[in-house]
Amino acid sequence: xxxxxxxxxxxxxxxxxxxIPWFAIPAAVLFGVGLFVGFFIAPxxxxxxxxxxxxxxxxxxxxxxxxxxxxxxxxxxxxxxFNARLSSMMASALATTGAMFTLVSLVTGAFWGKPxxxxxxxxxxxxxxxxILMFLYIGFISLQxxxxxxxxxxxxxxxxxxxxxxxxxxxxxxxxxxxxxxxGATIRMIGxxxxxxxxxxxxxxxxxxCWLYSVAVVLMRLRCIIxxxxxxxxxxxxxxx
Amino acid sequence: xxxxxxxxxxxxxxxxxxYLFSLIAIVWExxxxxxxxxxxxQQQSSSNSVPASVLRESANETSS
Numbered sequence: 001x002x003x004x005x006x007x008x009x010x011x012x013x014x015x016x017x018x019x020i021p022w023f024a025i026p027a028a029v030l031f032g033v034g035l036f037v038g039f040f041i042a043p044x045x046x047x048x049x050x051x052x053x054x055x056x057x058x059x060x061x062x063x064x065x066x067x068x069x070x071x072x073x074x075x076x077x078x079x080x081x082f083n084a085r086l087s088s089m090m091a092s093a094l095a096t097t098g099a100m101f102t103l104v105s106l107v108t109g110a111f112w113g114k115p116x117x118x119x120x121x122x123x124x125x126x127x128x129x130x131x132i133l134m135f136l137y138i139g140f141i142s143l144q145x146x147x148x149x150x151x152x153x154x155x156x157x158x159x160x161x162x163x164x165x166x167x168x169x170x171x172x173x174x175x176x177x178x179x180x181x182x183x184g185a186t187i188r189m190i191g192x193x194x195x196x197x198x199x200x201x202x203x204x205x206x207x208x209x210c211w212l213y214s215v216a217v218v219l220m221r222l223r224c225i226i227x228x229x230x231x232x233x234x235x236x237x238x239x240x241x
Numbered sequence: 242x243x244x245x246x247x248x249x250x251x252x253x254x255x256x257x258x259x260y261l262f263s264l265i266a267i268v269w270e271x272x273x274x275x276x277x278x279x280x281x282x283q284q285q286s287s288s289n290s291v292p293a294s295v296l297r298e299s300a301n302e303t304s305s
Binding site for chain 1: 249
C-alpha cells in the first residue's frame with residue numbers, strides 16, 4: 001500500500017471525511033463524561049469552593065492553545081521546507097481552532113480570576129504571554145487571508161508560525177521564571193499531581209475530549225481548504241477515490 | 242455522587258459564564274465550518290465542468 005499518495009490533498013480529502021466521525025463522536029461522549037465527573041463526582045475545593053470547577057475547561061483549553069500552535073508551526077515548517085501542500089493546508093486548518101482554544105482559555109481565566117484574585121485581568125507573565133499567543137494566531141490567520149497567492153501565503157504564515165513558537169515555552173515556564181499572580185503547574189511532567197484523583201480524572205477526560213474535538217474540526221476545516229484550493233477535490237470525492 | 246448546587250456556592254455567574262462561553266465558541270466553530278463547506282460544495286457543483294470519468298482516470302494514473 002502506497003501511503004505517500006495520501007500526501008496529495010485530493011486523495012486525502014475522502015480519507016479525512018471518513019475519519020471525522022471517529023473523532024467527533026468520542027469527543028462528544030468524553031465531553032459528557034468529563035463534565036459529569038467534574039460536576040457530580042469531583043469534590044468542592046476547600047479553598048476556592050466551586051469556582052475551581054472552571055479548571056475543567058480552562059486548563060484543557062490553555063493546553064490545547066499551546067499544543068496546537070506547536071503543531072501548526074511544525075506543519076507550516078514542513079510545508080515550507082519540503083513544498084508539501086497538504087502540510088501547509090493543515091497548518092492553516094489548525095490556526096482557527098488554536099485561536100479559539102486560546103480565546104476560551106483567556107476568557108475562562110478571567111472568569112476564574114475575578115472571584116479568586118479579585119480582578120478580571122492583570123499584566124502577569126502567564127496571562128500576557130497567552131495574550132501574545134492569541135495575537136500570533138490572529139497574525140497568522142490575517143497574514144494568510146491578506147495574501148492572494150496560497151503558496152506565498154503559506155510561506156509568509158510559516159515564518160510567523162516558526163518565529164512565534166518561542167512563545168510557547170515562555171508561556172509554560174512563565175510561572176517558574178517570574179513571580180506571577182497565576183498559580184504554578186498543578187500537573188507536572190515529573191512528580192505527582194497536586195490535586196485530588198477525581199479532579200485529575202475530570203481534567204484528563206476533558207483534555208482527551210478537547211484533543212478529539214480538535215482533530216475532528218481540523219479535518220473538517222482541512223476539507224474546506226482542499227475544496228477551496230484544489231478545484232477538483234470535490235469531484236474526486238464524488239467518484240469515491 | 243454529589244449533586245452540585247446550581248448557584249456554585251455563590252460563584253454560579255463565573256462558573257456557568259465560563260462554560261456558556263466555551264459552548265458558544267464550540268458551536269460557532271462547528272456551525273461556521275458546516276456552513277462554509279455547504280457553500281463551497283454548492284459553488285463547486287455549479288461551476289464544475291470536469292466529468293467524473295476523467296477524474297477517475299486521473300486518480301488511477303496518480304496511484305499507479
